[in-house]
Amino acid sequence: MSFVAIATTVATVASTYMSVQGQRSAAKAAEMSAEWNADQARKQASYEESVAQKNMRRERENNRRELARMRALGARSGLAETGVVSDNLIEASERHQTEIDDIWEKASTQAKQLRGQAQMSLWEGEQAQTASKYAIYGTIAQGAGSAASSGAKAYSNYKATPTPPVR
Numbered sequence: 493m494s495f496v497a498i499a500t501t502v503a504t505v506a507s508t509y510m511s512v513q514g515q516r517s518a519a520k521a522a523e524m525s526a527e528w529n530a531d532q533a534r535k536q537a538s539y540e541e542s543v544a545q546k547n548m549r550r551e552r553e554n555n556r557r558e559l560a561r562m563r564a565l566g567a568r569s570g571l572a573e574t575g576v577v578s579d580n581l582i583e584a585s586e587r588h589q590t591e592i593d594d595i596w597e598k599a600s601t602q603a604k605q606l607r608g609q610a611q612m613s614l615w616e617g618e619q620a621q622t623a624s625k626y627a628i629y630g631t632i633a634q635g636a637g638s639a640a641s642s643g644a645k646a647y648s649n650y651k652a653t654p655t656p657p658v659r
Contacts, residue, residue, distance in 0.1 A: 501642040508635025512628050519624030526617025530610035537606035544599030548592050555588035 562581060563573065571577050 498646065501639050501646070504635055504639045504642055508631060508639070511631045511635070515624050515628045515631065519621045522620035522624070523617045526613045526620070529613040530617075533606045533610035533613065537603035537610075540599050540603050540606065544595055547595050551588070551592050551595060555585070555592075558588070559585060 559581060562584060566573065566577050573581065
């Protein structure tokens, strides 16, 4: 076998090996990236819920103060908490509760979306890893075929080379 044929076969095997290692590294990086992105999305979802809870507490406190001011104003004016005055207090209280509910609904929806993004990120990482696995199989098959082809050519060249007569 000639040196060139051997070198070509060795280069093909080495190239295949390096390609497979690169694909493995890319798959690992995609998986790690997906996990990191999912973790960040989950943390952001928790943060959004935490901020919403704080905002809801503040809103409740502000609502209590406003209702207390309304009661105090009515009491100073000599109005009893009946009829229209009572209806106004109830309406204000309901309006404030709706505002609080809206704060939580918005945060809850956003947190749910972020958790969905986390799941999607993990799924994408799994898909990238699976695709990389099949790409590795393809690279190995291509490298083996190329190495076999180079070996076969070298062998046919070796067989085709005339041998000097033995004396």
